[in-house]
Amino acid sequence: MNLLHPWMLLAGLAVGVPLLIHWLTRPKPVRLPLSTIRFVQAAVQQRRAHHRLRDIILLALRVLAVLLIALAFARPLIGAKPVVASDSPGGLARVVILDQSQGMGEVYAGATAFDRARAAAATYLTYSPSARFNLILAGAKPHPVVDRLTGNFSALREELSSAKPLPQKIDTVAALNMAADLLSSGAADQKRELIVVSNFQRSNWANVDFSNLPKDTKIQLETVAPKETPANMAILKITPRGRVQQGRETHLDVEVGNYSPAARDVVVNLSAGSAAGVAKGVCPPGKVTLSATMVLSQPGWIGGEAKLAGTEDALASDNARPFVLNVRPAATYALITRETSTPRPTSSHFLERALAPFVAREESASAGVERVRRIAPETLDRDVLANADLIVIDHPGKLSPPQAGLLVSLLRRGRPVLYVAAEPVDATNLKLLAESAGTDLKMPVEFAPPPAAAPRRDLFLTEVRGNVSPFAAFGDSLQAAIGPLRFGGGLSSHPLAGGLPEDVLAGYSDHSACLVTTACAAGTLAVLNADLNDSNLVASPVFVPLLDELIARLMSRQERADASACGEALVAYLPAEAGVAAGLRVVGPDATRESRGTIQDDSNAALWRWNSAGPPGVYSIMRGDARVYALATAAPAITSDLQSLDPDVLKTRLAGGRSISVHSADDENEHRDNLWCWALVVCCGCLLTELLVLRGFKT
DSSP states (O other): OEESSGGGGGGGGGGHHHHHHHHHTSOOOOOOOOSOHHHHHHHHHHHHHHHHHHHHHHHHHHHHHHHHHHHHHHOEEOSOOOSSOTTOOSSEEEEEEEEOSGGGGOEETTEEHHHHHHHHHHTTSOOOTTEEEEEEEESSSOEESSSSOBSOHHHHHHHHHHOOOOSSOOOHHHHHHHHHHHHHTSOTTSEEEEEEEEOOBHHHHTTOOOTTSOTTOEEEEEEOOOSSOOOEEEEEEEEESSOOBTTSEEEEEEEEEEESSSOEEEEEEEEETTEEEEEEEEEOSEEEEEEEEEEOOSOEEEEEEEEESSOOOSOGGGSEEEEEEEEBOSOOEEEEOSSOSSSOSOHHHHHHHHHSOHHHHHHHHHHTOOSEEEEOGGGOOHHHHTTOSEEEEESOOOOOHHHHHHHHHHHHTTOOEEEEEOSHHHHHHHHHHHHHHGGGBOOSEEEEOOOTTSOOOSBOEESOOTTSTTGGGGGGGHHHHHTTOOBOOOOEEEEOTTSOGGGEEEEETTSOEEEEEEEETTEEEEEEESOGGGSSGGGSTTHHHHHHHHHHHHHHTTSOOSOEETTSOEEEEOOGGGOOSTTEEEEOSSSOOOOOOEEEEETTEEEEEESSOOSSEEEEEEETTEEEEEEEEEOOGGGGOOOBOOHHHHHTTTTTTOOEEEEETTOGGGGGGGHHHHHHHHHHHHHHHHHHHHHHTOO
8 A cells, every 4th residue: 555645644643632632631539528438439439440441432533533534634545556646746757658559449348448548648648837748659650749858738638639549560669769769858857757558469569678768767557458358350361372363263261360268150251353252160269271262253453351250359450351362364484495496305395395284275375375485595575574474494505694684673573483404504594693683582502513523313302391382282192203203414502501491392312402492582483403304204294293383382472472561661563564663653442642652663673662551451553544563451460469468577577677667547446546535434433433432421
């Protein structure tokens, strides 16, 4: 228990007053002229005992009444005393951080956490003549209401009244750095106070650090989190499974989070253009991925939305999530090779037939589409490669630096590249590609021409990663499928520092790499280290399905994995068909004219930069009336888990050696300042009891 006015306990010294009165009013002996003293003495003794009991009771009641009055004026408080009082007197510099993350929109007992937080923050923004305050509204991009500490409380409270939770996560580091700068700017003799009002959601505050604040800063955390974590359901991610092709069934994986203690039946309705789909299933506590199918008849970029049906939970804003699909016609391939197109048993001929089997070639011919286009290395330019969904390089001869730069620019923008390394010159080409890509490409191995004295023959596969594509498709029959395969030619290799060993999907019996896939910005480079003319792979039933699975792996990365996070920086390379930046504009889901970033040319590609991505929805890049690119924004999935940090964790592990007070704005002890009322009630009871005692002892 703490006292609001402890000095008032000095009034308790007034307890000596009833003692003094009691001593001064004690009965004095009176001499009585009686003849029979013996009977009088007995009567006096009896009366004296009667009065002594009465006097003791009256004295105790009077002393207790005085003590209770002193206690009432001292204003006792139940519970821990806050480090920062809302009405702290004297000169001070105070900064209030108000959490605006999506989790603050949780509904509990008919009110949102943000409503409770706004009321709590308002109590710390009250006028004081010698105080300077500021309010930081903290989301993905925290910002103070004004750029310095101010005495203009009306402006702060006006901004506070219009604030609302945002579909973002909070950047705690930026918010605390901003508070540290503001507090440091105050006068040296001012008291420094920081108040953070939040529900202290674990996903936002688990790594908070208060060490950058001035050392004399008093830190108080006002938590508006309910005592029990409210149940919540959320759509976390929508991902197409593989390439989205026009007129064919598209499979969508819908990740659903169940942040409640019991399993729940889930129905997710999906719509994209004129197509619709449904994903159903039982979602246990945690996460589950459901599947839905849709058939999209129109090509191009299509925006869609997934919604939870019939769900009641604490946070409604994450029950719907936008997504974008790039619906493509049948895939086309650019085969860069110096080999002739005349049907001969050559490596490029085998690749061409595997890329577009006979049935696919017939369908393409009837539709007037060339599925595989052979391109001579000397004719390479951006227009030639613009319409290819996958670039395959086989026996190209020596590439020039401009040719390598063109391939890398397309790779960075999401165009997958499959390089079949068969000749010693391919090692030079791969090194040239790596140098052009810079830090965007981190190969796990370096390829080199094999020693002349050690020809590569009769190699077989070892260390195959059978749990990932393309080998995962063979399941339990993988060893039976790849066991008879023998390879020749290709390049030797050795591991590189900084590369990921997991990018090597298969190796040879001489410990060189057979199949490598590695990311380069938005694209993927795959290297098949083998001379198909000197291997039995092309004659085996494994070749076509293996190549098909590898191509699906490369092309699936072209699909954006998830929506961009609202409020955070966005950088996106536009596809080659978008053309140059001039003439492009961004159209959002609403009619507001807020900034939607800038589009500029960068390394032969159009680049979209946006410092703070807008609210949830689908944003389109338009050239005239044609949509050339689209992107969805949504709240980060981690904000859907409403579990809050334990106050003890905030005061110990995350305090960083600072003295931190944690106060619950929703605690039942909020009415802790009513003990003085009870003290006065009991004091009145003492006075009434005194009257009853006097009446009862009346003789």
